[in-house]
Amino acid sequence: MSEILNYVKINELISTSGQPSVEQFKEIADYEYEVIINLALHNASNAIENEDKVVTNLKMAYFHIPVDFDKPKLSDLKLFLNLLQSLGANKVWIHCALNYRVSAFMYVYHKYILKTPFENIDLSIFEEWSPEPIWQELMKVNYEDLYKA
Template identity: 30%
Template structure:
């Protein structure tokens, strides 16, 4: 199995300083370090079966900083977003990787951040999210897509 960054579930390069993905394996963190990543933000829950329990230790050994903002998939809150926003601002000048379990939480948070903080138009702000999924329910509400609140999540390419 490949350990390069393209092998990480739903890996996306957003720009020269920012990449996102689902949960990397222990071996794939080295590939992120080789890309120049210097800080990782994790929005996944530590008790998820795909979570890597030793993630903070692995990243520390690679010289990569770590911020964990556990976001329950069924209950994203404004406080989670504000903590995420602060982390993005604090580490915006360094190569940053943001992940969760399948890159759904991350792309939703990133949609809001790109629209609200960076002033991007909606289509550009949500492009990374649309390449992974189209949220319904609480996540549609979270990203401000009121028309999709009553719909189920739709995942691009496969069900997770």
């Protein structure tokens, strides 16, 4: 798994990364992941053609929430949080192009859903990516305000 771009294991049920290759999706399936969530746009520079077919042919469910990197929306974050919570005890792999979108969304998930203490959140991805102000604002969202939107 460590060969997968910007791989981060969140817990026993959730892992994140940048774009996996077709071969890496096979490895992910071998590790008994049941669900793939893709936050990248379909035309990302490292996107896999027909990723939905690749994933579903490996007997994993596939969800695509295309998040515009330059214009992430609160509605994208809300959909992501609702989807991830609805998956319960399923083993989930979440990716985007470089694991930047995912890391920002997972930060909010850690903060409000998992209630992970700040010092226990893996923030290593932010050593290579300094989020632009629009992403910083998204990560600072108040959970109650998110559900008023």
